[in-house]
Amino acid sequence: MPFDQWLLSERNIKLALYSGGLLLILSGLIFVGINWTRIPGFGKLAITMVITLAMYLGGAWLHRRPAYRIGGVALLAIASGFLSLNFVVTQSYILGPRGFAVENMLLLAASFCLLAYSVTAIYTQSWLLVVMSTGALASACAALLTIYHADFPAGLLAYSLVAGLLLVAAAGAGRRARLQFATIPLGLLAHLALPLLYLAGVIAWFAGEPWTLFASLFIILAAYVLTDWEWHRPVWQTWRQEHKFVSLLLQTPRWFSSVLGLSTLLLLSQQWQLADWQTILLFGLLGAAYLLIAGRLSEPNQPLAGLPLVLAAYGSSILATLLAITDTHSLIVALLANVLLLAVSARLFQNYNFMFGAIWLLLAPIYLILEQWLPDVVDRGLYLGLLCLLYVGAGYFFGRRRLAVGMPYLTAAAALSVIVITMTWPDGFVLPTVLVVVSLLYLTGALWLKQSALLLPALASFNLLIYALNREIWTAAQLDLALLLSYLTAGALMLLAGQFLPKRWRGWRWPLLFAGAVVIAGSYLISFNMRWEYTTTASLTTAVLLLAFAWWYRGRLQMGPRALPLLSYAGFLVLYIAQFVVIAGLGQGRDSTSWPLLTTPFAAGCLALSWLLHRQSIRPVYGTPLRFSGLAFLIIPLAAATAYGEYVIIGYSFALAALAVLIDALLRRTSVELTGALVLLFAGYELTVWQLPEHRPVFITLAACLTLTYAALSWLRLTHPYRDELR
Structure with a gap:
């Protein structure tokens, strides 16, 4: 914006005019305060009256011309300020x-100024003069209270x-086109004053003047209610749509009146010292x-019209x-x-x-x-x-x-089912009946x-029923095995039932x-x-189910670019863990460092079994996972044997692993596995010799395996290249 336009903008013009007017009023106060002996009192009064009258006439003259209306309003406001100096x-x-008396003069001045300010405000349609009129009204009230020596409660x-009258006047002013300008300033002043008066009443209540507070609250509440009734009449609809600030202002009486009614009742109950049931009833x-x-207030086009009252109602219930x-x-x-x-x-x-709240809260x-x-x-x-x-x-x-309409009852019933099961849990006769129901x-x-999804809680109740029945039938010593067999059977039946449901029940x-x-x-x-026997039973059952579902879901539960059959790998892993359980159970009290000699044959057996599962339909599901699982399972016993450092365990474990890898490489004609077998032989040889160089049987075994490896590599050079399949 150019500087000249900014300098002559309406905002800056008003700022300059009102600043000059304030300085003029201050100079008038200085003039009045100086006690010049050569100018008598009547002379000073004449001077101030002439200045006031001149500014009123000049302001009226300027206000009648549209080009100078801003200056006219400012001059009239300054004249109104000068009026009190007289x-x-x-x-x-x-x-x-x-x-x-000073208080009598204050009453006279406030009354006259109130009349003059009101007329000037209506003439100029100025908010500032409305505020000045409100100040004159408050001054007149203060003068009356001083004259009659009123105490704090009366004030x-x-x-x-x-x-309250200001609030009612703000509502009434909006019904006349000439007075609508006063609605917003009067409403703002009233909304600023009423909460402060309420706080003053609370202070009076603590000071031992409770009925003053109640009378004041009644006046404030009545003003809010009347104003709310007035401001929600159809005559205000157009104004509410045109002025968003007015729309916000029109909502405040309803909010304030709702809170005031609640707080008034709370204070009354404290004042009357009501019993708890009486307070609750109120x-x-x-x-x-x-x-x-x-x-009653809520309408289709205004669904939130009663929101303040609804919140206050629930606030009352919470209190x-x-x-x-x-x-x-x-x-x-x-x-x-x-x-x-x-x-x-x-x-x-x-x-x-x-209804959700009502039905749930009824519990x-x-x-x-x-209780x-x-x-x-x-x-x-x-x-x-x-x-x-x-x-x-x-x-x-x-x-x-x-x-x-029925969902509140059904959801509450679902919560009750959990509560009922929890409360009847100690009773062995009642609990099964409850679980069945x-x-x-x-x-x-x-259905x-x-x-x-509702089958899940039904199945959960069924599983709890299994526990409840076993708890009543078997003794404590027999309960573990009974529960394990029962749940393994139930789980298997649920899996098989889900697998073989008819197509129309597929969902x-x-x-x-x-x-x-x-x-x-x-x-x-x-x-x-x-016990290890129970763990073995659970492991075998789990592995069989995993492998069975791997076949039924072949091509569906896979991961990665090579489509790894996850269920097959999981089943073989469970079997591999089961062998450790069996070894630990059968070898209790024995040397625990010999288990690599037992687990290495298991991994080699996995490789051997994969040679038999070479059919095209079976191989992707079982053959390939079994082969790679066997190769992976060899790592654990070899690492453990190396860590234990016993030459017998190291030698035989590495020899058996190398032999298994060698046979697999020969059958599948894979040079990579042959290299791996060679590495295993060298590693086993070095580790064994490091532990006990003079042990010849182990050395002879490793040398023989190494010779076979060299022979196999030489033979592969003369035959076909890499082929990862059985002939």
């Missing part, structure tokens, strides 16, 4: 020496009445009243609950009132999310009632089970027409809602497969804390 001169030099009531009634009013938390009976009443409040909200606002008072009535936990669980059945019935009844309910719900397979996999995996992991 009364200062009159009191200081004319009436004051004759005994005229609080008077100022509350003035602030807050419940207030919340219900707020909610009914909010439902009632907090007050009743120390007494169980009062807490039950408060919770039931909250349930009723949520149900009414759902009906008023046609929003079934409130708390019912549990508290059962007072029934000391035994299992008995409480049975009654909650009956409530669960009622919820299921209600959810089915209401959900047949519209599922959203819960399983059937979830199964029925899955009714056509939701396969129901994944819960069975998932639950079966979890049960089998859990049984397998837990079996490591049992």
